[in-house]
Amino acid sequence: MNFGSGTRTRVVKADMKWYELTKAGNIYEPGNANSYETGDWRSIRPVWIEDRCIHCLFCWRYCPDASVIAKDGKFEKFDYKHCKGCGICAKVCPRNAIDMISEDEIEKAKEANKDEN
Amino acid sequence: MKTKVALTGNEAVAQAMKQINPDVVAAYPITPQTEIVQIFSSFVANGEVDTEFVAVESEHSAMSAAIGASAAGARAMTATSSQGLALMFEVVYIAASMRLPIVFPVVNRALSGPINIHCDHSDAMGLRDSGVIQLYSENAQEAYDNMIQAVRIAEHPDVQLPVMVNMDGFITSHAMDVLEVLDDETVRNFVGTRVPLDYLLDAQNPVSMGNFDMYEFYFEHKRQQTEAMKKAKEVIKEIGKEYAKISGREYGLFEAYKLDDADVAVVVLNSAAGTAKGVADELRARGIKAGVLKPRVFRPFPQDEIREALKGVKAVAVMDRAETFSTCGGPMFADVRNTLYDLKNDIKVVNYIYGLGGRDLRLEDVEKVFMDLENIRKTGRVDETVKYLGLRE
Structure with missing residues (x-):
């Protein structure tokens, strides 16, 4: 049992028992927010419109959650596991290359497709 | 060496704090606790302690500064009464949940209103469920002894919790009482130096404290606090026995x-x-x-x-x-x-x-x-x- 002992457990998971977790929720590993998926908080989703994008990367710079993934100086994709759908990327985009789409609409469309199949 | 002295409860507590020589004391004056920090600040001014004394603007800030100091690795204290403790309420819970061994005397005084400066226990009872250990003292002797033991109880690896040392406002705090005090060296050896398990100024082992908990973790961390409280009972008894060896006075639960x-x-x-x-x-x-x-x-x-x-x-x-x-x-x-x-x-x-x-x-x-x-x-x-x-x- 490491509770209260200060043992520097590097892994903290939601299925760990109270006595397996670090004392007081202390965190010893930097960047562990990556393992906490916040994407299911989202009610609207940013969707990239490739032909409008000029790869200025304003979205990448303004994203408060590092959810815009760029590669070799170009927009690559959104990280939907972490994107909370704040819409800042769409707001700052000078080319309107990002649409914010309702997750409900996406769900409905998926359901409709299922019915057709 | 033991010396018989005549001191008020406040003087006895200030004396204990002087002998403990904490790294940081952050406090704000309030009747009937004022004397403790007033006397202690004179020890600081006269160079009789090595303490960094932070004269804060409120009790909320006093406990907050103690939390910061304690998280950084210091042995930190504050002191208060009544409305001061009420104003501190929010951060007392945080000190407990962060498992910081802050020791703070509380000179018990009625809570307003109607406004009143005299003794009752409504202030301490308001923090009954905050997760701090509460020790109570019948007289100046017990207040002095509790302060010294509180440091060891709070910092024990199985405990790691704040300790509130209570004594009755005016009845104990302002009445002259005969008590036995220990010599500085005995107290210094008894309390030792704080060896924090985790501390923010440990550059080799970076740590993030006071983190946000969602529903997946909060409950488990509260359960840890309860466990620390359970463990505290044995620790309090052990330290009471150890204290008997240097003082001749044994304390239990x-x-x-x-x-x-x-x-x-x-x-x-x-x-x-x-x-x-x-x-x-x-x-x-x-x-x-x-x-x-x-x-x-x-x-x-x-x-x-x-x-x-x-x-x-x-x-x-x-x-x-x-x-x-x-x-x-x-x-x-x-x-x-x-x-x-x-x-x-x-x-x-x-x-x-x-x-x-x-x-x-x-x-x-x-x-x-x-x-x-x-x-x-x-x-x-x-x-x-x-x-x-x-x-x-």
Whole structure:
């Protein structure tokens, strides 16, 4: 049992028992927010419109959650596991290359497709 | 080396703080605690301690600064009373949940309103459920001794919790009392240097403290706090024994005064226990088997031990110097009655609210309580479970 002992457990998971977790929720590993998926908080989703994008990367710079993934100086994709759908990327985009789409609409469309199949 | 001195409770606590020589003290003055920090700040000004004294703008800031210092790795303290503790409320919970071993004397004073500066326990009882360890002191000697032990209790690896050391406002804090103090070196060796398990200034081992918890973790971290409280009971007893070796005074979870063969007993905190013990002595001379249980540790609550100590008693009166307004008695009454329920032996447990806002508790008052208990014992009947003592009615 490491509770209260200060043992520097590097892994903290939601299925760990109270006595397996670090004392007081202390965190010893930097960047562990990556393992906490916040994407299911989202009610609207940013969707990239490739032909409008000029790869200025304003979205990448303004994203408060590092959810815009760029590669070799170009927009690559959104990280939907972490994107909370704040819409800042769409707001700052000078080319309107990002649409914010309702997750409900996406769900409905998926359901409709299922019915057709 | 031990020296007999005459000091007020506040002076005794300031003396203990001087000998502990904490790294950081952040405090704001409030009656009746003011003297503690006033005297202590003169120790700082005169170079008698190495402490960084932070004169903050409020008690909320005092505890916040202590939290910052303690998280950074320092041995940190503050001190307060009444409204100051109320203003501190929010951050006391944070100190406890961050498991920071901050020691802070609280000179018990009634909470406003109506505004009042005198003793009762409504301030400390307000923080009853905050997760801090609460020690209570009958007199200046106990306040001094509790302060020194509190440091070791708080910092023990199994505990890691703040400790509040209570004493009665004016009655203990301002009255001159004879007590025995230890020499500086003995205290220094006893408290040692804080060895924090985690601290923010440890550059080799970076740590993030006071993090946000979602529903996946909060509950588990609260359970850890309860475990630390459970462990604290053993630690408090161990340190009490160790303290006996340097002082000749041993401390446990409570004092059982003439309880072994007692028929009737009073449970009471702080200075009123002295009054109750005096009355018990007088009544024993008249053939009434009276005893007193004085909890030293109220949080964690020593349930099993109190049940064991009171199991042979026929009638118990719990005296509360605080009102809960639940309309069914004071805070300690609820705990003691709950504790005795499991005995299933029909111990009668009644409650007396006394001394609110500094109302004196007289010998006759305590005698009346014992006589009521005698009557309950003889008749087996309780007319009124919760009564007021010394109230004009």
